[in-house]
Amino acid sequence: MKEELKNLIESASLEAKTIETENDYLNIKSKYLGKKSKLSDLMKNLKDMTSDEKKQYGPLFNKIKKDLESLFVKYYDNVLNKEEKITFDPTIPVNEEKGSLHPVTIIAKEVTDVLKNIGFMVLEGPEMESEYYNFTALNVAENHPARDMQDTYWLDNGLLLRTHTSPVQVRAMEKYGAPIKMCAAGRTYRNEDLDASHENTFFQVEGMVIDKNISISNVIYVMKGMLREVFNQDVEVRLRPGFFPFVEPGFELDCSCTICGGKGCQTCKNTGWIELCPCGMIHPNVLQMSGIDPEEYSGFAFGLGLTRLAMMKYKIKDIRVLNSGNLRFLEQFNVR
Numbered sequence: 128m129k130e131e132l133k134n135l136i137e138s139a140s141l142e143a144k145t146i147e148t149e150n151d152y153l154n155i156k157s158k159y160l161g162k163k164s165k166l167s168d169l170m171k172n173l174k175d176m177t178s179d180e181k182k183q184y185g186p187l188f189n190k191i192k193k194d195l196e197s198l199f200v201k202y203y204d205n206v207l208n209k210e211e212k213i214t215f216d217p218t219i220p221v222n223e224e225k226g227s228l229h230p231v232t233i234i235a236k237e238v239t240d241v242l243k244n245i246g247f248m249v250l251e252g253p254e255m256e257s258e259y260y261n262f263t264a265l266n267v268a269e270n271h272p273a274r275d276m277q278d279t280y281w282l283d284n285g286l287l288l289r290t291h292t293s294p295v296q297v298r299a300m301e302k303y304g305a306p307i308k309m310c311a312a313g314r315t316y317r318n319e320d321l322d323a324s325h326e327n328t329f330f331q332v333e334g335m336v337i338d339k340n341i342s343i344s345n346v347i348y349v350m351k352g353m354l355r356e357v358f359n360q361d362v363e364v365r366l367r368p369g370f371f372p373f374v375e376p377g378f379e380l381d382c383s384c385t386i387c388g389g390k391g392c393q394t395c396k397n398t399g400w401i402e403l404c405p406c407g408m409i410h411p412n413v414l415q416m417s418g419i420d421p422e423e424y425s426g427f428a429f430g431l432g433l434t435r436l437a438m439m440k441y442k443i444k445d446i447r448v449l450n451s452g453n454l455r456f457l458e459q460f461n462v463r
């Protein structure tokens with residue numbers, strides 16, 4: 128085996144010198160260090176070795192791996208340095224025109240920061256999702272109209288553009304189990320006709336808490352606290368029944384209108400309330416499908432419309448300006 132390792136190092140050192148592009152670097156890395164490499168074949172022998180041999184070969188394998196890795200990096204660095212000699216000239220005047228954060232990014236950060244402060248993990252999930260995570264694992268029936276071409280952008284590769292951030296709940300349950308507190312902000316897509324309040328690309332924040340003895344009063348507490356921080360004022364919330372296949376019972380959470388303080392105005396259509404966030408207790412089927420025992424644990428989840436929240440906070444009347452790339456609009460949000 129020692130002989131084989133020696134040959135391996137020799138040929139890797141020769142080949143490392145031929146690295147000229149990023150692709151060369153990635154190829155050589157996968158050839159010598161990837162799952163199908165000779166080295167990982169040789170490492171498979173470890174499990175049949177005596178403990179003395181293991182003590183000898185274990186550290187040796189690790190050392191070879193590290194050495195090869197730094198060898199490849201070294202040659203790749205040489206290439207990069209040759210390509211772009213970046214010099215720093217401190218006398219060049221600074222360009223004062225800096226960009227600023229997008230209003231939805233600002234709100235997303237505010238919301239996830241508040242949740243992070245009370246112990247939520249901040250996670251991300253893919254925007255290109257499978258039908259399983261977007262629908263099936265969320266208890267959405269096989270023939271539910273939401274799966275239809277009308278609402279969902281299906282991709283040629285059989286995946287879809289996620290229609291909500293709820294699939295991140297499922298991924299989190301599978302990965303971390305219970306108890307768990309998580310949130311995830313991001314883009315979501317639906318095949319909507321555009322008008323002042325509908326976009327095909329919008330943003331949500333998903334939140335989920337699973338533990339023993341969780342009830343809907345926990346949702347109310349968390350949402351009130353979060354909205355107080357985002358709007359810098361106390362807001363009232365109320366729940367109305369709402370249906371989503373992945374929660375039972377399900378609710379629509381309204382908050383008192385932040386514009387008129389609940390007295391009634393144009394924004395809240397004179398009701399004093401604004402529909403903000405669907406939520407509910409996670410359906411036992413959903414817990415079960417992701418390997419959590421619904422007899423032992425319960426949980427709540429919410430899906431807050433970030434785009435709507437940004438519009439409320441910044442009093443934006445037309446949703447279309449948000450994704451328009453219009454700098455005159457975006458430059459007003461002077462947050463970095």
Ligand code: PHE
Pocket residue numbers: 290291292293371374377405406407428429430431
């Ligand atoms: N995912 C739902 C939607 O976008 C919202 C939701 C999230 C409802 C979590 C209940 C619980 O329509």
